[in-house]
Amino acid sequence: MTFSKRPATLLYLKTTMKRLLYSAIIICCTFLSGHAQLLKPQSNFSLADSLRGMLTPLRTCYDINYYHLDVKIDIDQKSISGSNTFNFTAVSDFSRLQFDLFSNLNIDKIVYKGQKLPYKREFNAVFVTFPGMVKKGTKASFEVYYSGKPVIAVKPPWDGGFIFSKDIAGAPFVSVACEGLGASSWWPNKDHLSDEADSMLISISVPKALKEISNGRLRSIKDQPDGYRQYNWFVSNPINNYDVTFYIGNYAHWTDQYKGEDGELSLDFWSLKEDSLAARPHWDADVKRMLKSFEHWFGPYPFYKDGYKLVQAPHLGMEHQSAVAYGNKFKMGYLGRDLSGTGWGLKFDFITVHESGHEWFGNSITAKDIGDMWIHESFTNYSEPLFVESEYGKEASSAYVQGIRKIIRNDIPIIGPYNVNKEGSGDMYPKGANMIHTIRQIINDDEKFRSVLRGLSKTFYHQTVTTAQVEKYMSEKSGLTLDKVFDQYLRTTKIPVLSYQIAGGKLSYRWDNVVEGFEMPVKVTLKPGAFTFIYPTSQWKEAGVTEITADTFKADPNFYIELKMK
Template sequence: MRSLVIAILFVGITFAHPIDVTYDPNPRPTVSDFTRYDITWYGIHLQIKRPFERLDSAMVEIKAIMYDTSETEMLFDVDGIICDSVIMRSAGVETLCSHRISSGTLFVNLPLSFHSGDTVDLKIYYHVTPDGGYYVGRNIHGDTVIFTLSWPSNARCWFPCVDHPKDKALATLYITAPESLVVFANGARTSADTVGNFVTHIFEMNYPICTYNICFAIGNYSFWSDTSSSGFPIWYFSYPVDSSRAYRDWGRTAEILDTFEVYFGDYPFGRYGSAQVPIGFGGMEHQTMTFIGDRLITDTRAYEAVYAHELSHSWFGNSVGLADWRDFWLNEGFAVFSEMLYVEKFFGADSARNYRKWIHLRFRSSGENFPMYDPDVYLSNTCYLKGGSVVHMLRFLLGDSSFFEAVREYTTRFRYKTVVTDTLKAVMERHYGHPLDWFFDQWVYDRGYPYFYYWHQSWHYGDSFFTVLGIEQRNPWGPDAFVTPLEVALYAGPEVLYDTLWIDSTYNEFHYITADSVRRVSIDPNEHILLRAFRLVGISERSIAGKSDNLRITYSNGKLRIVSPSRGIVRVYDISGKIVAQGQVGCGNKAFEFDANLSNGTYFAVLLTKDGIATKRFVVVK
């Protein structure tokens, strides 16, 4: 695939926010920790008039189901909003509610008592000049665009709400705007009524949606549409001057959606859309209406992986949402994995391997060193690149059949619901057939990745060669030993032998009989695991500065006598690779003896020391 795609992707997935706007990329505290009711519907009424920066005469209708009969007030997140009045409607009667705002919370006193399961219907009238979430900016051509981008906690800047992804609700947008401007939003537009020079557009969101995903944009736009093979309409909005470029760049959206349906299950919503907005090189996965930064429209499809990333959030983040922000890696990990899958299916296995290699390199070079769970930084290489690598490692561990069956179960069982990391773990365990605490503990809840130091040595014996491959972990942080399957490639003569090993300790050793001497070993040749690998050089019968010449071995009367040049561990193998004797040895001229009932034949002694590894072949003849 084009190297440009790999070189610029990360810019797109990291800075999904407006240019020249102060932006807080970390989730904020929310009233969701204190509410004992469930918001079921928002009806957001906005009048977009000059000056566009100010929202006057705004109103939000809120329906909620009460869970606690002792509840006497309702709490909503707000930021900069001035509440003019609150009205509660019950049994056809409207009652004015007292209210107050304190420390970013709107407190609404309930004048009536409710039973558990009752519905509360509120109308909150307000005005605000938003300092986030709602933006009035100029695009790359100098034209005014009005749009929202509320991730992660800025919906509260333009309407009162419970601003947390775990509290999903249905929503309707009622937007009154100048008739000369195009208006689009999540969901389906059900009506557009003109009064004078203004049009009131109504958009219905008939699938549960979290507050940061509610969006709209207003400006001078061209529109066209497409349909996926499964019948879903796809809407596109671009600046008129960029429409031909966007038409080419987004031309395979339906094909990518069709591909993802094969692996992730049915597309979970009634439609999809992409829109060009002034957020630079960013992208934002608003439910059914992805916003794409205007600088990502190039007529070259160079940023198609970004489009695939945002589209995949339809399954991971929008349909299956977060119950806890600390599990944010679930959203972005699956999205980056979806990039890998997109590259694999559209450009082939070699390109996919190179793409994973680039992702591993970018993460390792980032220097980030904190767990994916409850991350220090949300828009980070850890949540995105390490997260995507961890999802791919689950695929490598389970195998394609079991892994994608698990993914489809995950997206189907928890459609329109919210999850945590343990939700995913339970599904993966069911398809793996064994507990996966070890996997999630080391990759999700701990930091780091394995540092593998490896060596190999081949000895000629008859018409074959006996090879020992040693792999040691020296991890600077995280677990002392990562447990993982590990693919290796052994280059023996003209042949390449691929093997998948099981690494489960700080030192593992593997043995092979090959027709030719193994001249080279490649660790993780297909880039399945996030790791560093270092080859210990000079591993031969002259290793450890030639001290193997002084590694003296004799055998007599069932006793193996070893004089070692260095302190360490000696292991003795027979020609089949079986360990027949081992023990600790000191240094100097002192001899160490081990009981070993050896038959006639060739054996190999391997001395492991802090300085390196020495090997020696010896023959027992009785």
Template sequence: MKNRRINELLVLCWLLFSFNSAAQAQEISSERQNVLRGSITEQRAWWDLQHYQLSVAVDIGEKRFSGSNLITYKVLSDVRELQLELQQPMVLVAAYQQDTKLAIRQEGYSYFITTVAANEVGKEYQLRVEFNGQPHAAKNAPWDGGVTWSEDGGGMPFIATSNQGIGASIWWPNKDHGYDEPDRGIDMFIEVPQPFVNVSNGRLVNVEDKQDVGSRIFHWQVKSPINNYGVNINIADYVNFSEVYQGETGPLDMDYYVLRENEDKARMQFKDVLRTMQALEHWFGPYPFYQDSFKLVEVPYLGMEHQSSVTYGNGYQNGYKGRDLSGTDWGLKWDYIIIHEMAHEWFANSITAKDIADLWVQEGFTTYAEGLFVEYHYGKQAGDEYQQGLRQNINNDKPVIGPYHQHKIGSFDMYPKGAALLHTIRQVINDDDKWREILRGLGTTFYHQTVSTAQIEQYIIDQSGKALGSLFDQYLRDNRLPILEFRIKGQQLTARWSNVIEGFEMPIRASIGEQEQWFNLTTQWQPFELHEGELVWDNNFYIAQAFLALQ
């Protein structure tokens, strides 16, 4: 009875501590929190993340995580206060360096830790933080993020983390900003009850059975840089099967972890994986994580691009939950989640947006990759049709790029409109071999890097030799759709762009009878002589048309 009373008091103390932490968090405005989360503060800029060693014990019955994170960092400038994030109701309990407990102050869910002494520039140091709590339970994963606590068909635990938008700090303490990734990756030690299996990122190094407490510790290792939101935990009564893909860089281990009840369906549906890898390596270059392998893991939500541990929950059906987002039927010939989430290995995991304002770099290129997959396997006309069909999902409600340094995204048009922009640029370049070189060159030039829109823009402009600046500005920084206004009198065309930013210019292609003709249009009316035949503007350009009657 005495021990029970002590346990109750300990729980009460923890609840009071959690309540006080949450109350403190409420004192900070959402605007202030967004600035702390979305900007490269002084407390972030002075240290360069090198490695995480994340240890987490998962208590399934209590829906609780507890553990530690050993952070290795390199000093860039002489500052002592270090910023991490951990969101309520999780609690950062303590921080240690050189066996000394460190002082911590808190603003919202941002923690500021004072290191032991002035750090020497150029040297590496380690800092260990301890944490525990009941992480936010996702209600509509992966969009609201958190932990999904579910069960398989036999009533066994089926658990997964997902946190792209809300951030990895929803369940573990980290430097929660996209600009800095651990250069030497992460080692994860995940303890789960026997007989369940944990699947996380990278390669499985070891499984330690702790018979005395009835648990198992899975050690997963990632050697490449990894974005925080790509780190994941998946727990279930998984079965594993595998194959080897002979890719551009050599043999690649392909592992599949699925619920025991779904193994037969998975062996059939996951045939899309090899042909996806073939198409994506053709267009984007070698898979970026050969040293960390590739996994596709079944989860109790739709799926997400966790690095080298891509998650899947599309119900073993083609399309997006059985639907074709393009309305062309091409999207029903393959599994949307497999293709889309695998493409994120190139754009999101290898090439990562520094600021989520530029999230189109990840989502636009990945949505565009869907059409490239169609083109690779079904032909160029099929790919064009798919790309054109995706435009029905564009709202043009606000700019694709969001406000910088505020942890805010732009329009969800970043998916289909980002793809439409890229497909339009391909037409302007008018050289498919050059376009493929540019796509593959992005993968090489920005391999395992965090980037900005400006860097991507400049690379494409430089490699193409085309004046594309106003296209990027129009489609990414303005919400209006360019309107092609034109008049025809006899064999003379007059045309211009309207509903556009000042200085917008873009050439456009048309077919006239059996011939092709280009028109270099600006915002000023210009006359052009037409070939004989009917004028048909190329529908691969994402624009609106307005034929104006002669006055």
């Protein structure tokens, strides 16, 4: 749902000469692959950041096919224990690999073919040595048994970790949110967005008096001999690691069906019992109309096999795949506020709409590197005005997306540095949405624009992608050259300035404050009451105007630009 501000550590200062050499290699690779970030102020990153963010041969040598996470959560002790099974295919020959688990959690043993494997830990990375060469193409598995006290979030979901809360009656209300912080903060996995498990079994044991909800569909509930009950949830579709979750509490449950583009979609709703009377009518008001809107704009809901669940959480919200976290207190807007300042943001529940929009962008289409997290957040932020448009019309939608410009900071670029597990600016939300809205104006054909969005969903369905892939697709599908538009809005903090002069019935105009080669068309008033396309470059051009003065000249406000009279 939101980005995590995680300070870079400096622990690598105590490393050996081997580590220093490795760090130098990492820095060079990061610079070469992150060349688009030259305009961003230099940041300091540690070896720990690189071990988490870099795809080294020790991570690319194997592809995850399936996980079975089987854990017990001790609420009183705020601890976790259990195992995760890694089913993988060897992509290349290897005898050593890396997986990830936060160093504050204990590894009890790692087992391969009944044999314990030796391992070494470095920050939050674990390096495992196999007894012999694992040949390319081999399908195999190993199990990691672990235990300990996971990170507890202080201000979830903006910082990650476990949330130990209580309901009004004093019963436990427990969950986890770990976007940015990382799934390896609570379970062992290959913690990199580029490799998703094709399917997963999530087995969570909790005290019998409570219920537990996770991603996917419930396969079974098994009583344990120690007063616990195990819930087994199977995820049929690929899932990114930070989406894997659990919710524990005194829940009420009801179901419904939605007749969607791919048939009957099951809907499951889980609220605390104490809130069920408020939750039912509130969720009924938004969920089906939201699904109708998003299927219209983006294509079929991506996870029919696993269904759609909306689950009350002890934090504001998160896009947990097929089990969307909800904590907006059954209010319209964002905790009762309209982020756009237009009134339209109070016509829907922000968390229900925004977090569900992530099912298409973030969950089905997932960035390979967290530096490209704008792919998740910009499109999902734009899902809000698209929902408004479906319900209240295009004028309302345009007002909403223009209204959220007031929260744009233009502090650092939207794209973050690659290979160090670091996102870019929070502007990926409102500025990213306005970039997409601006591209829609350039396309100037709403059906073609809709086909671009639906085409993204179909072409990259259940895939991990890069910014370059998204840019290329949108340019080719729209038939436009958009590379400089993406450079301007994603890779700089500069807003295009349309400089102009009007004299003697002539408009003189050009782009200022732009990247080299920026030639974005824009609509302006060449005569009263109508917007017409002009095609500015960084050189002065002229066009005739009728009954327009320097003071009455306007640009279409749907374009995210600034006007400046010279």
